[in-house]
Amino acid sequence: MRVTLGICAAVVVGVSVLAGCAPMRVSSHVDRERDFTLYRTFDWGPADSLPAGDPRLERNAFFQDHIQGAIERNMAAKGYRRADPPAVPDVRVHFHAVIDRRIEVNLLDYQPGNCSRDECEPEVSEHDEGTLVVDMIDVRTNRLVWRGWAQDSVEGVLTNQDRLARKIEDAVRLMFARLPAAR
Amino acid sequence: MQSIRSSVSLSVLAIASLVLASCAPVRVSSSLGRDVHLDRYHTYAWAAPDSFSTGDPRLDSNTFFIERVQRAVDGHLRQKGFERAGEGQPDFVVHYHARVQQRLDSTELRPGEPGCEAGGCRPFVYDAGTLLIDFVDARSNQLIWRGWAERGLEGVVDDQTWMDATVDDAVRRIMERFPS
Numbered sequence: 001m002r003v004t005l006g007i008c009a010a011v012v013v014g015v016s017v018l019a020g021c022a023p024m025r026v027s028s029h030v031d032r033e034r035d036f037t038l039y040r041t042f043d044w045g046p047a048d049s050l051p052a053g054d055p056r057l058e059r060n061a062f063f064q065d066h067i068q069g070a071i072e073r074n075m076a077a078k079g080y081r082r083a084d085p086p087a088v089p090d091v092r093v094h095f096h097a098v099i100d101r102r103i104e105v106n107l108l109d110y111q112p113g114n115c116s117r118d119e120c121e122p123e124v125s126e127h128d129e130g131t132l133v134v135d136m137i138d139v140r141t142n143r144l145v146w147r148g149w150a151q152d153s154v155e156g157v158l159t160n161q162d163r164l165a166r167k168i169e170d171a172v173r174l175m176f177a178r179l180p181a182a183r
Numbered sequence: 184m185q186s187i188r189s190s191v192s193l194s195v196l197a198i199a200s201l202v203l204a205s206c207a208p209v210r211v212s213s214s215l216g217r218d219v220h221l222d223r224y225h226t227y228a229w230a231a232p233d234s235f236s237t238g239d240p241r242l243d244s245n246t247f248f249i250e251r252v253q254r255a256v257d258g259h260l261r262q263k264g265f266e267r268a269g270e271g272q273p274d275f276v277v278h279y280h281a282r283v284q285q286r287l288d289s290t291e292l293r294p295g296e297p298g299c300e301a302g303g304c305r306p307f308v309y310d311a312g313t314l315l316i317d318f319v320d321a322r323s324n325q326l327i328w329r330g331w332a333e334r335g336l337e338g339v340v341d342d343q344t345w346m347d348a349t350v351d352d353a354v355r356r357i358m359e360r361f362p363s
Contacts, residue, residue, distance in 0.1 A: 133240050
């Protein structure tokens with residue numbers, strides 16, 4: 001058991017060090033029985049019935065515009081066409097963004113040479129982490145068929161439009177690379 | 184070169200996450216209500232899923248996750264001889280709650296062990312996921328039985344196959360404790 005814990009500790013250290021320069025984390029869940037090639041058109045989902053996001057982003061027009069634009073471009077690239085009203089779309093897309101405080105342990109302090117033997121105190125810090133979630137709902141069955149997300153630190157990003165725009169582009173592009181294509 | 188380096192560090196990260204999650208202990212527990220006569224219960228129904236946040240935006244209103252939990256619990260209840268109620272009132276209602284919380288932990292490391300060299304123990308952070316299953320008497324609204332499992336979730340939610348397997352495993356461990 002002690003050996004196991006030791007290995008765990010070593011692994012945890014490895015993961016945390018890598019996480020210090022962590023890239024954006026992107027993944028998705030999908031309805032594996034769904035044939036996405038039957039889909040043609042999409043539209044935006046009604047916003048009110050869905051989970052609320054962080055007010056710093058929900059009320060940020062720049063953020064909302066950029067994200068809608070990025071999703072529309074990436075949907076088009078995957079073969080989904082915007083439905084012309086009053087035509088009913090095959091799928092509806094909805095996104096929301098959440099910001100959480102996350103703790104991290106700075107392990108650089110433990111590197112030899114960074115501290116003398118008696119002063120190696122772990123440095124525990126916090127940062128704001130943003131999660132962007134995009135849901136795709138089958139209009140006919142009203143069921144979730146795909147959910148993609150991207151998670152990354154948003155420290156210094158919310159107040160810098162260029163950095164925010166780049167983060168959004170990256171998040172949506174990487175996420176939509178995982179979306180099954182329409183016909 | 185850049186891409187080789189980043190893919191190497193990515194695979195190191197992936198392997199590390201796998202090892203990490205496998206050594207995160209799973210804690211399971213349960214409690215049976217007082218004066219409960221389980222032989223009175225035959226049929227059940229599901230309560231509506233929680234509307235509040237799980238603490239992890241990837242899992243909130245995630246029907247892939249919700250349905251996996253329900254299907255796993257349905258399977259174990261069927262095996263134990265319970266039936267999902269049709270039209271009539273069920274004997275008991277099944278609720279589940281999922282919660283993800285970031286934990287800061289250094290208590291499992293002791294001085295002298297790896298990870299605890301001079302200067303003290305290295306704390307580490309991880310996401311702990313808790314799945315709690317309640318059976319509630321449909322008439323009296325009293326809790327009949329509660330079971331829960333908790334484990335580290337590092338890398339689990341991002342991998343749908345792994346998440347499904349983790350849900351199945353947690354539900355199995357919880358339901359094994361249900362007396363029948």
